[in-house]
Amino acid sequence: MDKFTVLNGLVAPIDRANVDTDQIIPKQYLASIKRTGFGEGLFAEWRKDASFVLNQSRYKGATILLGRKNFGCGSSREHAPWALMDYGFRSVIAPSFADIFFNNSFKNGFLPVVLSEAEVDRLFHECNAFPGFRLVIDLERQTVASTDGALTMHFDIDPFRKYCLLNGLDEIGLTLRQADKIRAFEARRKAQHPWYF
Amino acid sequence: MPQTLYDKLWDSHVVHVEEDGTALLYIDRHLVHEVTSAQAYEGLRVAGRQPWRVESVVATADHNTPTTHWEEGLAGVRDPFAKLQIETLDANIREFGAKVYFPYLDKRQGIVHVIGPEQGATLPGMTVVCGDSHTSTHGAFACLAHGIGTSEVEHVLATQCLVTKKMKNMRINVEGPLARGVTAKDVVLAIIGRIGTAGGTGYAIEFAGSTMRALSMEGRMTVCNMAIEAGARAGMVAVDEVTIEYLRGRKFAPTGALWDPAVAYWRTLKSDAGAKFDHEMTLDAREIKPHVTWGTSPEMVVTVEDTVPDPDKEKDAQRREAMERALHYMGLQPRTPITNIAIDKVFIGSCTNSRIEDLRVAAAVVKGRRVARNVKLALVVPGSGLVKEQAEREGLDRIFRDAGFEWREPGCSMCLGMNPDRLSAGERCASTSNRNFEGRQGPGGRTHLVSPAMAAAAAIEGHFVDIRRWT
Numbered sequence: 001m002d003k004f005t006v007l008n009g010l011v012a013p014i015d016r017a018n019v020d021t022d023q024i025i026p027k028q029y030l031a032s033i034k035r036t037g038f039g040e041g042l043f044a045e046w047r048k049d050a051s052f053v054l055n056q057s058r059y060k061g062a063t064i065l066l067g068r069k070n071f072g073c074g075s076s077r078e079h080a081p082w083a084l085m086d087y088g089f090r091s092v093i094a095p096s097f098a099d100i101f102f103n104n105s106f107k108n109g110f111l112p113v114v115l116s117e118a119e120v121d122r123l124f125h126e127c128n129a130f131p132g133f134r135l136v137i138d139l140e141r142q143t144v145a146s147t148d149g150a151l152t153m154h155f156d157i158d159p160f161r162k163y164c165l166l167n168g169l170d171e172i173g174l175t176l177r178q179a180d181k182i183r184a185f186e187a188r189r190k191a192q193h194p195w196y197f
Numbered sequence: 198m199p200q201t202l203y204d205k206l207w208d209s210h211v212v213h214v215e216e217d218g219t220a221l222l223y224i225d226r227h228l229v230h231e232v233t234s235a236q237a238y239e240g241l242r243v244a245g246r247q248p249w250r251v252e253s254v255v256a257t258a259d260h261n262t263p264t265t266h267w268e269e270g271l272a273g274v275r276d277p278f279a280k281l282q283i284e285t286l287d288a289n290i291r292e293f294g295a296k297v298y299f300p301y302l303d304k305r306q307g308i309v310h311v312i313g314p315e316q317g318a319t320l321p322g323m324t325v326v327c328g329d330s331h332t333s334t335h336g337a338f339a340c341l342a343h344g345i346g347t348s349e350v351e352h353v354l355a356t357q358c359l360v361t362k363k364m365k366n367m368r369i370n371v372e373g374p375l376a377r378g379v380t381a382k383d384v385v386l387a388i389i390g391r392i393g394t395a396g397g398t399g400y401a402i403e404f405a406g407s408t409m410r411a412l413s414m415e416g417r418m419t420v421c422n423m424a425i426e427a428g429a430r431a432g433m434v435a436v437d438e439v440t441i442e443y444l445r446g447r448k449f450a451p452t453g454a455l456w457d458p459a460v461a462y463w464r465t466l467k468s469d470a471g472a473k474f475d476h477e478m479t480l481d482a483r484e485i486k487p488h489v490t491w492g493t494s495p496e497m498v499v500t501v502e503d504t505v506p507d508p509d510k511e512k513d514a515q516r517r518e519a520m521e522r523a524l525h526y527m528g529l530q531p532r533t534p535i536t537n538i539a540i541d542k543v544f545i546g547s548c549t550n551s552r553i554e555d556l557r558v559a560a561a562v563v564k565g566r567r568v569a570r571n572v573k574l575a576l577v578v579p580g581s582g583l584v585k586e587q588a589e590r591e592g593l594d595r596i597f598r599d600a601g602f603e604w605r606e607p608g609c610s611m612c613l614g615m616n617p618d619r620l621s622a623g624e625r626c627a628s629t630s631n632r633n634f635e636g637r638q639g640p641g642g643r644t645h646l647v648s649p650a651m652a653a654a655a656a657i658e659g660h661f662v663d664i665r666r667w668t
Contacts, residue, residue, distance in 0.1 A: 016519065016522075017515060017516075017519060018394055018395070018494050018519070020494075020632075020634045022632070022634040022635070022636060022637050023634065023635060023636075026636055026640070027613055027614055027615045028614075028615075028640070030232060030615065031261070031276070031278030031279060031281075031282065031615075032278070033235035033236065033239065033281060033282060033285050034236065034239075035236050035347075045635065045636050045640060068515070069395065070394060070395040070398065070428070073394055073395065073428065074330065074632060074634060075329075075330050075613075075632075076233070076328060076329055076330040076344035076345065076346055077232075077233065077346075078233070078236075078328075078346035078347040078348060079347075096395060096398065098395070098398060098428060099398060099399065099428070099430050100330055100343075100344055100345070100346060100430060103345075103346060103349070103361075104346035104347075104348065104349075107346060107348035107349065107352075108348065158217055158219060158362070159216075159217045160215055160217055160219040160360075161219075170244075171348075171352060171360060172244070172246070172351065172352050172355045172356060175221060175352065175355075175356045175358055175360060176355070176356060178212065178213050178221060178358075179356075181212055181213050181221075182212055182221070182223070182249075182356065182357060182358055185212045185223055186223070186250075186357070189223065193322070193459075193462065194455060195320065195451035195455045195458075195459045196225045196320065196322070196323060197252065
């Protein structure tokens, strides 16, 4: 997994609540057994509309997506963060996320940032008003800021997730450090509730 | 201290907790299917890792498998990518192993959330995960069951654990008798209509109350299945006699000397009196009517007595815009009575409503009648090969066929349009599935979520009808 430290990127706004993973990556693009190549299917239905955000030249090369509440609801498909990343995004900012999408993102070095509704509103205004609007996401400091620093917002993140992202750590390797504990738990459970084994 | 059902399930599976509350949770049952597992197995292979406990794995192919042309074998899978995913799962299970595998064309194959309970592979007190958000279905058995992403599939395969944090507790009580024609599907649509698609985000929801206790296991599965449509990864129902009777004699349920101690333990799987919930609400079942979604999110739902909502009456600008967009996509005019909406296709199936009880209810509605002329296709897709067999023993297939329905092989089918069963652009469908998102059943397709009885009646009339008054 790639490390995530500081991201300075162009922002693309998707001004819709409840963006579901069927929209992020429609099922006709799920037919692969690899983790890459899904960028082509990102928002495929909406991209058929010439005025859709990602079809506008001012947002070309964007790496930060700005969204509304309950972003990533619906299907558990991890192809959603894979598609966002394959397209070039590294982070999405929204007032709230669906749980499974939120989890999946961290596993791929893709950072979902939660800001308040008011802060997200402010960013939508800035983004619409100023072509070329960029943000700097500093994971270590847990801040989202305009490039001139005039606008700075703080976000929360689990310390463990932050640690894994900053260091690009393989979570399986980390868990396997607890292998003895897992084995001991399993042995106890098997003795107590043998019908589960 | 009194505990909730979720507290008990959580506590009995915690292997290790970090200071910030991040826990390693032990996983008892891992359900695997063809669409979200290939990359996980590939990850194991690349890292040179073996599965921790293959006996926890129950696998099947269901998402992209066709529901026709089974007589042709694998050649009947026309889509080369679907075929590749099916073959890849075959190869991965061959290489890594599983407790049991129901491959494509096996007579016990079916939708992963139908076959787990059917085989007794889902047991009370288990943690159950699957790379599919509708894993919440298994919570009907007092399991902690939820969907995970593909990286987590790989993580569970390699470590038998999930890295996760405890959710909050919510209890939704549904009290009283349901009116004739009102089903579990209407209960859960009513709940989603009330709390919204994000209302349960961050929560594990326990469904309780006399209405839930009166439901069959099939009905409870329907409710838990759609917990995720209310934003909750996990839904659950406490163990009672209905649970235990359902499990007795199932293939992988405990037998002999293990049965009694298992049952004794299962009976403890309920919330203690006085247990604390972060959020609690109660619905009066007598007020629940048949529900029909009108928009592109399950929360966009009204009763069959209502009309399509008018965005002009919505004060919140963001919501109004979402409503307008949904109405445009759905091709509907505000204030149209729901019963005036004509349909092109009908789909009875999916992990929400494809079990034997669902098929019986739908068959009772269509018996001796004919599908309306304007309905181009009416599909019945049993949830598993065993459900199909049972239905055929009861003669349900004949009832459906005589009425003009197509009787298909089991699978996810038109619920998600990953296989040949899908809607064409502009087609309107009465569907017993769980998601009415844009394009869910096929690009441009228009989905109305309803119960099996409502879908069956809509097929006969060619438009929605109030099943309570329809005879």
